[in-house]
Amino acid sequence: MATERRRKVSLFDVVEDPGGGAKKAKANGGTDLINRWNGKPYSQRYRDILEKRKTLPVWHQKDEFLQALKDNQTLILVGETGSGKTTQIPQFVLEAVDIETPDKRRKMMIACTQPRRVAAMSVSRRVAEEMDVNIGEEVGYSIRFEDCSSARTVLKYLTDGMLLREAMTDPLLERYKVIVLDEAHERTLATDVLFGLLKEVLRNRPDLKLVVMSATLEAEKFQGYFNGAPLMKVPGRLHPVEIFYTQEPERDYLEAAIRTVVQIHMCEPSGDILVFLTGEEEIEDACRKINKEVSNLGDQVGPVKVVPLYSTLPPAMQQKIFEPAPPPLKEGGPPGRKIVVSTNIAETSLTIDGIVYVIDPGFAKQVVYNPRVRVESLLVSPISKASAHQRSGRAGRTQPGKCFRLYTEKSFNNDLQPQTYPEILRSNLANTVLTLKKLGIDDLVHFDFMDPPAPETLMRALEVLNYLGALDDDGNLTKLGEIMSEFPLDPQMSKMLVVSPEFNCSNEILSISAMLSGTLGSSHQQLSSLGSMPPVGMHHRILIPNWFVRPREAQKAADEAKARFGHIDGDHLTLLNVYHAYKQNNEDPSWCYDNFVNHRALKSADNVRQQLVRIMARFNLKLCSSDFNSRDYYVNIRKAMLAGNFMQVAHLERTGHYLTVKDNQVVHLHPSNCLDHKPEWVIYNEYVLTSRNFIRTVTDIRGEWLVDIAPHYYDLSNFPQCEAKRVLERLYKKREKEKEEARSRK
Ligand code: CDP
Ligand code: MG
Numbered sequence: 001m002a003t004e005r006r007r008k009v010s011l012f013d014v015v016e017d018p019g020g021g022a023k024k025a026k027a028n029g030g031t032d033l034i035n036r037w038n039g040k041p042y043s044q045r046y047r048d049i050l051e052k053r054k055t056l057p058v059w060h061q062k063d064e065f066l067q068a069l070k071d072n073q074t075l076i077l078v079g080e081t082g083s084g085k086t087t088q089i090p091q092f093v094l095e096a097v098d099i100e101t102p103d104k105r106r107k108m109m110i111a112c113t114q115p116r117r118v119a120a121m122s123v124s125r126r127v128a129e130e131m132d133v134n135i136g137e138e139v140g141y142s143i144r145f146e147d148c149s150s151a152r153t154v155l156k157y158l159t160d161g162m163l164l165r166e167a168m169t170d171p172l173l174e175r176y177k178v179i180v181l182d183e184a185h186e187r188t189l190a191t192d193v194l195f196g197l198l199k200e201v202l203r204n205r206p207d208l209k210l211v212v213m214s215a216t217l218e219a220e221k222f223q224g225y226f227n228g229a230p231l232m233k234v235p236g237r238l239h240p241v242e243i244f245y246t247q248e249p250e251r252d253y254l255e256a257a258i259r260t261v262v263q264i265h266m267c268e269p270s271g272d273i274l275v276f277l278t279g280e281e282e283i284e285d286a287c288r289k290i291n292k293e294v295s296n297l298g299d300q301v302g303p304v305k306v307v308p309l310y311s312t313l314p315p316a317m318q319q320k321i322f323e324p325a326p327p328p329l330k331e332g333g334p335p336g337r338k339i340v341v342s343t344n345i346a347e348t349s350l351t352i353d354g355i356v357y358v359i360d361p362g363f364a365k366q367v368v369y370n371p372r373v374r375v376e377s378l379l380v381s382p383i384s385k386a387s388a389h390q391r392s393g394r395a396g397r398t399q400p401g402k403c404f405r406l407y408t409e410k411s412f413n414n415d416l417q418p419q420t421y422p423e424i425l426r427s428n429l430a431n432t433v434l435t436l437k438k439l440g441i442d443d444l445v446h447f448d449f450m451d452p453p454a455p456e457t458l459m460r461a462l463e464v465l466n467y468l469g470a471l472d473d474d475g476n477l478t479k480l481g482e483i484m485s486e487f488p489l490d491p492q493m494s495k496m497l498v499v500s501p502e503f504n505c506s507n508e509i510l511s512i513s514a515m516l517s518g519t520l521g522s523s524h525q526q527l528s529s530l531g532s533m534p535p536v537g538m539h540h541r542i543l544i545p546n547w548f549v550r551p552r553e554a555q556k557a558a559d560e561a562k563a564r565f566g567h568i569d570g571d572h573l574t575l576l577n578v579y580h581a582y583k584q585n586n587e588d589p590s591w592c593y594d595n596f597v598n599h600r601a602l603k604s605a606d607n608v609r610q611q612l613v614r615i616m617a618r619f620n621l622k623l624c625s626s627d628f629n630s631r632d633y634y635v636n637i638r639k640a641m642l643a644g645n646f647m648q649v650a651h652l653e654r655t656g657h658y659l660t661v662k663d664n665q666v667v668h669l670h671p672s673n674c675l676d677h678k679p680e681w682v683i684y685n686e687y688v689l690t691s692r693n694f695i696r697t698v699t700d701i702r703g704e705w706l707v708d709i710a711p712h713y714y715d716l717s718n719f720p721q722c723e724a725k726r727v728l729e730r731l732y733k734k735r736e737k738e739k740e741e742a743r744s745r746k
Contacts, residue, residue, distance in 0.1 A: 037131060037138045037154070046132040053130060056084030057234050058092075065089070065232060066096045069178075073202055074210045074229035078219040080236025081390065082351040082397050085213045086112065086123050086182050087130065090155050093211070099154060099177045108177040109153060113160040115188040117143040118311050119349040122318055124148075124157040131155075144488050145608050160190035164197070165488060168438050172201055178209045183349060184222060185214040185386075187422035187451075189432060195225065196448040197439065215348040216386055218419060225450050239396040241358075245409040253361035256406045258286060260359050261339060262293050264404075265301055270335035271356025271401070272325055274346055274394055278365045278380045283308045283341045290339060302326075302334040309342035309350075314600065321352050347390050351397065358395040358403040360388060362411075366420070369428045371460040374647070374663065376428040377689045384420040388412065422451050429453060429461040430491050434470055437477045438485035467647060467713050468495045483619050487612065489517055496644025497612065501622040503640035505633075508576055508625060510616070512641070514609035515547070515575040516685060516697070547578055549596045558596040565597075566674035570682070570699025572641060573634060574674045579605065639709060642701050645683040646710035650695055651724040652680050658695070660687075661724050670696035680727075681706070707731045 033041050053059065058079065068075055079085050090112045099108045114120040124141035133139055140149025142158040149156050158166075160181070167173055179198065184191060198210055212222050212229075223231050250256040257275050264273055277283050287306045294304050303326040309318065326336035340352055344364045364383050369376040383391075388405065395401025405412065424432075433444065441447055444458055465471040468491055470481030477485070480498060487494035493513050500509035550558040565581065567573035582602045585591040592599035616623065626633045642649075650658040650667055656678075658667045669675070670688060679700035688694040706714045707728065716732065719725045 035132050037133050040132070042132055045129070049130050053084070053088060056088060057236060058084035058088045061232065061234055062088075062092055065092060068230055068232055069093065069096070069209060069211065072230055073206070073208070074212070074226045076212045076214070076219050076222050076226065076229050076231045077234065078214050078217060078231065079234030080238055081215050081348045081393060082353075083234045083236050085215075085234070086114075086119075087127050089211065089213065090157075090180055091127065091131065093178050093180070094155055097177055097209075107154055109175055110155045110178045110180070111163060111173075111176045112155070112157050112180040112182055113163050113191065113194070114157060114349065115160055115183050115186045115191060116311060116345055116349050117159055118309075118313070118318060118345055119183075120157045120159055121148075121315055122350060124155075125315075127155065127157070145604075145611055160188055160194055164190050164193060164435060167194075167197060167201075168435065168485065171439065172205050173198075173208070174205075176208065178211065180211045180213060182213045183215070184212045185216040185218055185348070187420070187424070189423045189427050189429075192422055192424045192450055193432060193436065195450050197441075199226070199448055215390065218386070221450070236393075238393060239398070239400045241392050241396040241401045241403050243392055244402065244404045245412065246406055247408065249408055249411065250361070250406050253363065253406050254282060254286060257359050257361050258289050258293065260404050260406070261290050262297075264357050264359075265294060265304065265337055265339075266297070268357065268402070270325075270337070271399070272338040272340065272352070272354045273357045273359065274352065274355045275339065275341045275359040276346070276361065276364070276391055277341055277343065278363055279343060280308075280310045280312055283310055283343065286341050290341070299329060300334070302328050302336040304337050304339055306339045306341065309340055309345055311343065311345065321346075321350070325354065344387075346394065347387060352394075354398055355394050356399060356401045358391055358401065359406065360391045360403060361406040362388065362416070367423055367427050369426055369457065371428075371454070371457045372663075374428070374460060374464070375665075375687045375689070377687065379689065382416060384418060385412070385416045386419050388416060424449065424453050425451060427457075429457055430464045433458065433461040434465055434477075434481065434485050434491055437465075437471065437475075437481065442475070464647065465491060467710075468492065468644070470495070483621075486615055486619070489513065489612075492644045492648070493517065494644075496641055497616070498619075498621060499643045500640045501624055503636045503643070504624050504626045505636045505640050506616065506621060506623050506625075508637045509640050510609055510612055510623075511579045511605075512572050512576055512637070514605040514612060515579055516572075517608060547575065547598055547601060549598055551596075554596075561596040563674075564595075567634075568674070568676045569634060569638065570679075571672075571674055571697045572685075572699045573637065575697075576637070578602070582606075638699055638701055639705055641699060642683055642705050643709050645685075646706065646713050648684050648687075649701070649706065650682050650684060650698075651722075651727070652678055652682075653723050658682070659722065659724065660695075662720060664720060664722055665693060667693045667695045669698060670694040672696060673698055675700065703727060703731050704735070707735055 035042050065077070077085060077089065090110050093110050099110065101108060114123065120141045120143050124139055125135050128135040128139040131139055136148045137150055137152050139155045140153040142149055142156060142162050144159065144161060173179065181191060181194060202208055202210060212226065214222065219231060223229060254277070257277065261273055261275060275286065277286055287308050290306050294301060305323065305326050307320045309321050321340050325338040328334060328336050338354065340346065346352060362383055363380050364387065365378045366381045367376060368379045368381070392403035395403050436444060436447065462471060462475060465481065466473065469478060470484050470491060472478050483498050484491055484494035487497060493516065497509055497513055500506040548558065548562045565574050565577045567577055578597055579602070582592070582597070587603070587606065589599045592602065613623070626636050649661040651661055652658055658669065659665065660667055667687070669678070675698070681701050681703050682695070682698040683701055684695035685697035686695065688696050714728055716725060716728060
């Protein structure tokens with residue numbers, strides 16, 4: 001097959017082209033016996049899936065699509081969720097476009113971006129199956145801290161954030177021939193930045209093509225932005241969906257959702273159910289309760305398979321959403337049902353066939369940023385009308401369906417915004433600005449944003465990066481900033497890593513950073529009860545994994561185990577203890593089980609750590625530790641952490657509560673902390689907004705260190721009046737005096 005692959009073809013060797021050769025045409029018809037990509041005979045499964053694929057709406061417009069792609073550099077494609085955009089379009093491109101480099105020595109790739117990690121993984125697996133190749137070979141995926149692709153990869157699904165990272169080292173994205181920006185309607189931060197970037201890259205690379213895909217009609221906005229690029233619409237094949245509203249507002253949407261599931265299961269004809277909830281804990285809780293309530297009904301009802309879906313679910317569990325519903329217990333008995341309880345992922349990113357009933361409580365977790373107090377939080381907030389529409393659409397994929405909105409019609413009309421605000425208008429932009437600077441985009445004000453962020457938010461980001469030393473006073477990237485931008489972490493964390501050798505503790509800071517940035521996502525606890533006021537749980541963007549397992553039946557034992565790891569000076573050091581214990585016990589899963597720590601999360605942290613070590617090595621950053629028995633061992637670690645996090649400090653006031661420094665917000669230590677005292681000063685990782693504001697993952701630091709390590713930030717001439725200021729004044733005086741004494745001794 002090597003000759004087949006090396007065969008010279010024109011840039012756009014469209015399938016029907018007789019010059020393209022019968023062999024190629026046959027490959028597309030599926031009658032060919034040999035797989036063009038790996039030279040192996042096609043499996044029966046390949047042929048079965050192919051028949052199904054051919055029924056997808058996009059197949060009817062394949063020729064039209066390829067022609068439009070041939071004629072244009074940029075193309076916009078809009079199609080209802082489930083019409084086959086994500087899985088089929090990149091394959092069409094692959095069949096039709098010559099991906100060899102002009103010198104014929106290498107292959108270039110097709111990229112397809114996804115805002116969500118789960119979608120990148122799940123869809124690439126599906127496409128590998130459809131192409132009858134192994135995942136990670138011809139078809140791969142790449143998400144933060146996990147690259148499942150190889151030199152053979154020709155089609156790569158990757159998160160939009162990863163493509164942005166690749167642009168940092170490959171500014172013209174030269175490894176790609178065609179880039180598909182999928183789920184563009186989600187308007188994630190990374191996708192929005194890619195829009196502006198790619199517009200520029202396209203000008204410099206006439207051979208590159210861009211396909212922008214979206215599930216909603218807002219695409220006309222994209223058209224305007226991309227200089228009138230042609231818009232292709234794929235009509236969905238949506239069956240009618242009947243919409244029901246509640247008469248009165250629901251006090252507790254979780255309870256209402258569970259009740260509705262049970263009612264549907266008891267009363268409605270067969271068909272699977274999809275419930276939209278907001279996050280992992282809520283979803284797991286709902287799954288448990290649904291199982292319980294259904295089992296209480298005994299055999300008056302059919303069997304159910306309740307499956308959760310959220311971003312941090314292990315891949316094997318994610319596959320379960322595609323399994324069929326259980327059959328009725330006895331012939332002619334009440335129907336069995338699959339009940340999928342999902343976050344927004346199932347709104348447009350993943351299509352689950354067979355859904356007939358949708359339950360939409362009207363909430364989703366969304367990023368909200370307040371530049372004034374520099375707090376970014378994930379808040380459970382009402383969805384938009386556009387989202388509600390997408391959600392209900394999921395019920396009509398295979399037959400007429402029903403959507404139960406757990407809010408009133410009046411609320412839908414009056415309270416929901418037409419569209420979700422793009423993330424760029426609601427996020428902390430420090431990381432984005434650092435990336436843009438690294439990409440050589442200096443003039444942020446004139447960068448071609450589809451929706452320009454608020455000037456205040458940009459200013460805040462520049463300010464933060466300047467305080468961290470990543471940008472100089474003219475806004476230019478410093479040497480430190482260059483290195484920081486290479487870490488796929490928040491700037492505060494990269495700063496702490498880069499300076500950690502100076503504090504002689506880079507090994508430990510690496511472990512802590514890995515623990516904090518595990519890829520398993522958040523562990524928000526719901527602090528408020530669920531009710532008409534959405535349960536707000538959340539924090540800084542960094543999503544911290546759940547390290548500790550606390551099974552219902554063994555809560556006491558679990559708490560005791562956790563206490564054994566506890567470090568009195570703070571949660572970061574507790575995490576370090578857990579990591580060290582894990583390594584000392586040879587990463588043994590049964591040790592994890594016995595000690596109530598999450599093995600999967602630790603394994604993933606270990607993997608993250610290895611990758612961070614490689615980046616450290618690239619910049620000759622020394623790996624070192626202080627002597628464990630020295631008094632300075634933990635002191636050095638705490639100082640290094642402060643060197644990155646000096647803007648996330650809270651001070652204990654005489655009144656007994658904490659105020660965040662400079663912003664003067666009242667906060668409380670999160671009950672999960674491991675401290676045995678209330679330190680005067682703490683650094684924190686997360687700001688959890690609930691009925692009370694909590695700071696979580698906190699560590700005790702000394703006021704003197706603020707003066708020593710971050711005098712430029714703790715510059716009192718530019719400091720609001722408060723108790724902390726008075727304390728700092730004393731500390732500065734004390735330091736002055738010490739210096740004088742030292743001088744006079746000399
Ligand atoms: O991107 P879009 O929403 O237009 O559709 P898609 O994700 O390409 O999915 C098209 C179809 O592929 C779905 O309706 C499913 O029938 C099928 N599919 C599947 O069976 N298993 C997957 N993991 C993904 C898609
Ligand atoms: Mg899709």
